[in-house]
Amino acid sequence: MKDGKTILSQWADDGQCDLTIDTSTDQALSSTLMRGLEILGLYSDTEDRLSNSEIARRLGLNRATVSRLCKTLVHMGYLRRDPKGLFRLAPQILSLAYPVLAATRWRHRLIPPMREIAEMSNGNVSLCVMSDDRFVQVQPVGDPASFPHIPEPGITGPLLRSASGRSLLALLEGQELNDKLAELRMRFPEDFDKYAEPTFAAIQRCREEGFCVAYGEWRPNIVALSTPLGQTEDGLYVALSCGLPRFRAREDVIENDLGPRMAEAANSIRMMGVFRAPSFAKQRA
Amino acid sequence: MKDGKTILSQWADDGQCDLTIDTSTDQALSSTLMRGLEILGLYSDTEDRLSNSEIARRLGLNRATVSRLCKTLVHMGYLRRDPKGLFRLAPQILSLAYPVLAATRWRHRLIPPMREIAEMSNGNVSLCVMSDDRFVQVQPVGDPASFPHIPEPGITGPLLRSASGRSLLALLEGQELNDKLAELRMRFPEDFDKYAEPTFAAIQRCREEGFCVAYGEWRPNIVALSTPLGQTEDGLYVALSCGLPRFRAREDVIENDLGPRMAEAANSIRMMGVFRAPSFAKQRA
DNA sequence: ACATGTGTTACGATATTTGAAACAAGAGGG
DNA sequence: CCCTCTTGTTTCAAATATCGTAACACATGT
Structure with a gap:
């Protein structure tokens, strides 16, 4: 794809290289705090209770x-123990997330148009934001039936190998995009090698057509479309x-019908004035 | 109130006293981790960005x-810096809460009946769970207009001085209730002295009438009703x-109309089979 | 009974964290 | 403009808090 090459070469030209890679025992970082947070980060919808040994094994501690x-985490109220002594997340962990939810009230206004897309596509629609080197879902809409995950705020995924991540990257421009790519390359060198090119192509497509598609690159059985909205x-x-289950996803429908429709929906959502539209969207409008 | 006295004396009889109160520099707790989490806990809907100095001042560090x-927290992705260098919570903090949200899918089924109550009362309806020594709101329903807080999952409050907390306490029985009260007395001696009696009365009322009321004991301008549902x-x-804004709350309506209606709603919600009903509810049914 | 796995505590060694001080950078104020 | 005050970061040595070993109590299963 020459579309992909365009940005790829632009990036390659830049040629900024790795700086200090003293990732090891960085004496400027607090390892105890990191470990504690890593414990909390071990939990997922499928792994909701962990034993002491299990945690130790996974984290190598x-x-x-x-x-x-x-x-300590129990004392702080973020973990609780179940009858068997296993550790579970305590509901109080929600209180840490509350300020973020409270700061994204605009998402409620987007639920009606999201629901329209969900019904039209018979899929799962979500609102995602960029957080560092990941995307985070802040609002799901749709029926979770037959999906491998439970749609709730807080699902996260990688930027480089997901449709959501790539359309978020498409919102970055110039130096900001370069910096982000550099960071991603540093943190995930193997992912970068593998997914850089499709990512560039997706960014390009988002800017030209308003959406991009990923066929199971992140979750194997899910086909995902994503369209950049803007910046709050x-x-x-x-x-x-x-997101659509792969078996239910017809490529021609996605490419020629659903994709353009989502780009269109994104346009009308931008009319609501919640987001600062990206420059490429302004040009097209 | 003799209702309050009943449980109060029952509690007083017990006479179990304070054990080790070596709350200070507990060498078994990891202070670094605690401090890091305390930083994250400083944020709220009103305080969404904090400077380094401000954090240091508040925590005495x-x-x-x-x-x-x-x-470290930025490195982990849970904090981000704004253009002025202030620290903000990063959306990724939602990912820590996700497993808890995913584990409470039953709350979606309760939204319709909650909405009914919200419309009927013209107030804000919420679903709360007990987490250690606090209650945590997991699902709000209603219009946030003219409210002092933004209704989203994650709001927390004290058990002893809120209607929600007290109706949660009403779900505990026997030794479990005693243990919880003992813990609360140890952690919040002043609150316990002040609010023990109204709390006992509220527990009693929940068991007899199915609901309790608090007139601004936690949030001064909010009158709150609460009814215990059960245990998942x-x-x-x-x-x-x-919750209702105080100026809009007519006491007789609350006591004689809204309260009984909520108790009734709780009964029909229990029919859904999500909760193990408390013994007092079974008896009444 | 034994053997295995687990979770917790004690304790000494040590590596991590800490606070003071110094530094650079910015914001007013005169 | 200089000056002062505040801020955020870094350095460094001191020392404190953390870590891993070991030992324990407890459970489970053979």
Whole structure:
């Protein structure tokens, strides 16, 4: 694809290289805090209770260390113990997320148009924001039946190998995009090698056609479309995505019907004035 | 109130006293981790960006220490920096809460009946669960207009001085209730002295009439009703609450109309089979 | 009974964290 | 403009808090 090459070469020209890669025992980072947070990060919808040993194994820590860290987390109210002594996340963990939810009230206004897309596509529609090197879903709409995951705020995924991530990247421009790509290359060198080109192509397509598609690159059985929306006044980049079970996804419908429709929906959503539209959208409008 | 006295004396008889109160520098707890989490806990809907110095001041820490801890939190993706260098919560913090949201899918089924109550009362209805020594709102329904807070999952409040907290306590029985009260007395001695009696009365009322009321004891301008629902299969205690701006709350309507209606709604919600009904509800049914 | 796995505590060694101080950078104010 | 005040970061040595070993109690299953 020459579309992909365009941005790829632009990026390659830049040629800025790796700086300090002293990722190891960075004495400027607090390892105890990191480990504690890593414990909280181990949980998922499928793994909702973990034993001390299990945590120690996964994180490569001593059981005694984990015992103390978990005791601290229980004391703080973010973990609780079930009858068997296993550790579970406590509901209080929601309180940490509350300020973020409270700051994204605009998402409620987008639910009606999202629902339209969900019904039209018979899929799952979600609103995603960029957070560092990941995208985070802040609002799902649709029926979770036959989906491999439970649609709720907080699902995250990689930027380089997901439709959502790529359309978010499409919102970055110039130096900002370069910096982000550099960061991604540094953090995930293998992913970057593998997915850089399709990512560039997707970015290009988002800018030209208003959407991009990923055929199971992140979740193997899900085909995803995504369209960049813009930037909120407090700096969050936002994209609108739609996921379909692969077996139900007809490529021609996606490419020629659903994709353009989502781009169209994104346009009318931008009319609401919540987002600062990206420059490429302004040009097309 | 003799209703209050009943439980109060029952509690007083018990006479179990304070154990080890070595709350200070507990060498079994990881202070670094606690401090890091305390930083994340500083944020709220009104305080959404904090400077290094501000954090240091609030937590009584050295600026250098805060700098390192925040750097770690940024590195982990849970904090981000705004253009002025202030620290904000990053959307990725939602990912920590996701497993809890995913584990409470039953709340979606309760939204329709909650909406009914919201429309009937012209107030704000919420679903709360007990988490340690607090209640946590997991699902709000209603119009946030003219409310002092933004209704989203994650709002938390005290057990002893809120209607939600008290109806949650009403779900505990026997030794479990005693243990919880003992914990609350230990952690919040002043609150316990002040609010023990109205709390006992509220628990009693929940068991007899199915609801309780708090007139601005937690949020001064809010009158709150709450009714205990039961316990989910994974052990969460759940209550249904309704908040009204004080100026709009007529006491007789609340006591004689709204309260009984909420108790009634709770009964029909229990029919859905999501909750293990509390024993007092079974008796009444 | 034994053997295995687990979770917790004690304790000494040590590596991590800490606070003071110094620095650079910015914001007013005169 | 200089000056002052505040801020955020870094350096560095001190020391404190953390870590891993070991030992324990407990459970489970053979």
